[in-house]
Amino acid sequence: MNRRWLRVAALLLMAAGLMAPVGAGGWQASAGALICAVASIVCAAAGLRRWDASLERGLTLLAVLLGAAAPLILLAGPGPFGAAAPGIWLFLVGWSLVLWRALSILSHMPRRGVGALAAPAAFGIALLYLWQVVVVGFAVPQVLLPTPTQVGHILATRLDILWPDFHQTFLKAVLSGYAIGCAAGFLVAVVADRVPFLGRGLLPLSGLVSAVPIVGIAPILVMWFGFDWQSKAAVVVVVTFFPMLVNTLAGLAAADAMQRDLMHSYAASYVQSLMKLRLPAALPFVFNALKINSTLALIAAIVAEFFGSPILGLGFRISAEVARLNVDVVWAVIAIAALVGSMFYGAIAVVERACTFWHPSYRA
Amino acid sequence: MGPVAGIVAAIIVFWYAAAVWLNAPQVIDRFKSDEKSWTAGELIDATWSMERPVLPAPHQIAQNLYETVFQTPISNKRSLVYHAGVTVSSTLLGFLFGSVLGILLALGTVHSPVLDRSLLPWIIASQTVPILAIAPMVVVVLGSIGFVGLFPKAVISMYLCFFPVTIGMVKGLRSPDPLQLDLMRTYSASAAQVLWKLRWPAATDFMFASLKVAIATSLVGAIVGELPTGALAGLGARLLSGSYYGQTIQIWSALFMAAIIGVALVAAVGLIEHLVARRMGKPA
Numbered sequence: 001m002n003r004r005w006l007r008v009a010a011l012l013l014m015a016a017g018l019m020a021p022v023g024a025g026g027w028q029a030s031a032g033a034l035i036c037a038v039a040s041i042v043c044a045a046a047g048l049r050r051w052d053a054s055l056e057r058g059l060t061l062l063a064v065l066l067g068a069a070a071p072l073i074l075l076a077g078p079g080p081f082g083a084a085a086p087g088i089w090l091f092l093v094g095w096s097l098v099l100w101r102a103l104s105i106l107s108h109m110p111r112r113g114v115g116a117l118a119a120p121a122a123f124g125i126a127l128l129y130l131w132q133v134v135v136v137g138f139a140v141p142q143v144l145l146p147t148p149t150q151v152g153h154i155l156a157t158r159l160d161i162l163w164p165d166f167h168q169t170f171l172k173a174v175l176s177g178y179a180i181g182c183a184a185g186f187l188v189a190v191v192a193d194r195v196p197f198l199g200r201g202l203l204p205l206s207g208l209v210s211a212v213p214i215v216g217i218a219p220i221l222v223m224w225f226g227f228d229w230q231s232k233a234a235v236v237v238v239v240t241f242f243p244m245l246v247n248t249l250a251g252l253a254a255a256d257a258m259q260r261d262l263m264h265s266y267a268a269s270y271v272q273s274l275m276k277l278r279l280p281a282a283l284p285f286v287f288n289a290l291k292i293n294s295t296l297a298l299i300a301a302i303v304a305e306f307f308g309s310p311i312l313g314l315g316f317r318i319s320a321e322v323a324r325l326n327v328d329v330v331w332a333v334i335a336i337a338a339l340v341g342s343m344f345y346g347a348i349a350v351v352e353r354a355c356t357f358w359h360p361s362y363r364a
Numbered sequence: 365m366g367p368v369a370g371i372v373a374a375i376i377v378f379w380y381a382a383a384v385w386l387n388a389p390q391v392i393d394r395f396k397s398d399e400k401s402w403t404a405g406e407l408i409d410a411t412w413s414m415e416r417p418v419l420p421a422p423h424q425i426a427q428n429l430y431e432t433v434f435q436t437p438i439s440n441k442r443s444l445v446y447h448a449g450v451t452v453s454s455t456l457l458g459f460l461f462g463s464v465l466g467i468l469l470a471l472g473t474v475h476s477p478v479l480d481r482s483l484l485p486w487i488i489a490s491q492t493v494p495i496l497a498i499a500p501m502v503v504v505v506l507g508s509i510g511f512v513g514l515f516p517k518a519v520i521s522m523y524l525c526f527f528p529v530t531i532g533m534v535k536g537l538r539s540p541d542p543l544q545l546d547l548m549r550t551y552s553a554s555a556a557q558v559l560w561k562l563r564w565p566a567a568t569d570f571m572f573a574s575l576k577v578a579i580a581t582s583l584v585g586a587i588v589g590e591l592p593t594g595a596l597a598g599l600g601a602r603l604l605s606g607s608y609y610g611q612t613i614q615i616w617s618a619l620f621m622a623a624i625i626g627v628a629l630v631a632a633v634g635l636i637e638h639l640v641a642r643r644m645g646k647p648a
Contacts, residue, residue, distance in 0.1 A: 100478065107481030123482035144505055201371030211626035213584040215496065216599075216619045219607030224386075224418065299494045306500070306591060307607055322501045334498055341492030 177236025458521020466529025
């Protein structure tokens with residue numbers, strides 16, 4: 001019943017949108033938009049009757065696609081839009097309700113393979129679409145917020161300047177700093193585990209460090225190591241060290257007493273029980289730290305570039321283009337950073353799956 | 365306490381040694397240009413009392429902290445208490461926004477399968493956007509549409525700290541035993557009743573754990589939000605002006621102030637957690 005009312009509300013809002021003014025010419029001026037809008041409403045209304053489930057799903061998805069096209073066609077025409085065109089926004093609110101239904105259909109798809117990605121992908125595309133329509137419709141100045149298409153255009157055409165930035169920040173600073181920081185954190189944790197005095201002293205202190213804004217040491221390290229990528233790598237080392245230390249220490253304590261006793265009864269040496277029992281048991285914790293560090297490292301390197309860098313690097317690009325009000329380039333850099341961060345994270349998650357396939361969280 | 369004190373003492377000794385090692389080249393240059401002969405004692409003494417050292421000695425930082433905190437009136441721009449106050453107020457505002465947003469998102473995610481499937485992946489992906497990196501731009505853009513002062517910095521803190529709260533609260537609100545949820549169903553409890561009488565109390569432990577993480581990241585957000593050159597006050601502005609003018613002692617004392625504030629804020633959340641746990645009748 002609830003779901004039905006949602007549908008009716010959606011239809012009423014979309015129909016009201018057809019009545020209200022939408023810029024200079026109105027709906028009549030653009031035959032394409034009118035056809036799409038009416039077809040979308042018809043599809044959504046047809047979904048109200050109790051057909052079989054698969055037909056209802058198809059109609060809903062069709063209603064979403066057609067409904068998305070109508071405002072785009074309208075906005076390509078003559079203005080004024082924004083508050084002068086309430087029809088578009090009423091229509092879009094109704095459309096969002098249909099979208100909600102479509103998302104709930106997609107989220108019932110099987111959780112394996114492509115089905116698992118359908119709902120989040122549709123949600124992301126819908127967000128980008130609404131961003132585009134709102135920015136174009138309300139004529140938001142490009143200085144404040146560019147449209148996704150403008151950002152995409154920069155990404156496609158300005159790779160010649162963006163690639164060296166990526167190379168400088170990610171391939172040089174982040175990867176080297178990440179490797180050194182994680183390795184150092186891991187080794188210190190193993191040593192601290194072996195020497196209880198060190199462990200008992202370091203653990204409370206590292207907990208303390210997690211409450212401290214470590215990024216603040218960036219200006220100091222830039223003074224020490226110079227403007228080039230080495231200073232950014234140094235910041236990344238410091239930022240990634242402590243999460244790795246804390247997680248590995250927790251992981252080395254994760255093997256339970258029965259298992260340790262078993263190793264003891266085998267007369268296993270320290271190294272044997274470390275390599276065969278405790279390090280494998282610590283792997284989920286180590287990977288947790290690797291994942292946390294993957295995003296931390298990128299952010300730390302970019303922030304460190306604000307305190308001085310040669311004339312390339314993602315952070316340098318952001319601060320330089322903000323000053324020149326080229327906000328579309330800034331957003332393109334942000335998109336790159338987000339994409340690289342997600343891929344870095346995803347790559348570690350894949351390796352984690354391969355290495356810790358035995359862990360209960362993957363066996364379900 | 366023994367091991368911690370031992371490690372801290374070792375760090376301080378190491379720090380003094382590093383100060384000598386890093387500052388010595390400059391000091392030696394100065395001695396040479398003065399054509400003065402020097403002894404090892406004079407060299408060490410000089411490296412520990414430079415005006416703009418590469419690495420200030422701990423007592424120099426402590427002295428600077430003492431001067432700027434206790435011996436400067438709070439109204440003065442050189443008072444570290446004044447700058448810390450600016451940073452703390454935007455930290456707390458952002459923490460408030462972020463916690464409310466995080467809890468709302470978690471409630472939505474737990475109660476709507478659609479949000480769970482379509483929104484949650486994007487919440488995780490949102491954290492790969494280097495918001496700290498675009499913080500200066502956010503401050504500039506919000507400033508240009510009329511939001512100045514605390515609000516833009518609080519927005520950055522909010523963006524950083526809603527995430528741990530959402531993730532922790534989703535876990536917490538789902539932590540009740542299926543048996544307990546079934547019991548609520550046999551009572552024919554409404555969704556709101558299940559939330560208030562079962563899910564919310566079960567989530568408090570998770571909530572405080574994530575609030576501690578959130579308030580620490582909120583502080584980082586506030587400090588980075590102060591980095592744009594427009595910001596005149598706050599610990600971030602102290603860091604930036606210190607790095608422009610090579611005032612290393614000023615940078616380090618701002619850093620230590622930030623560390624003290626971070627620890628104090630986390631401890632404050634821990635205290636509230638303790639009080640709430642006692643009020644809920646949980647064993648300490």
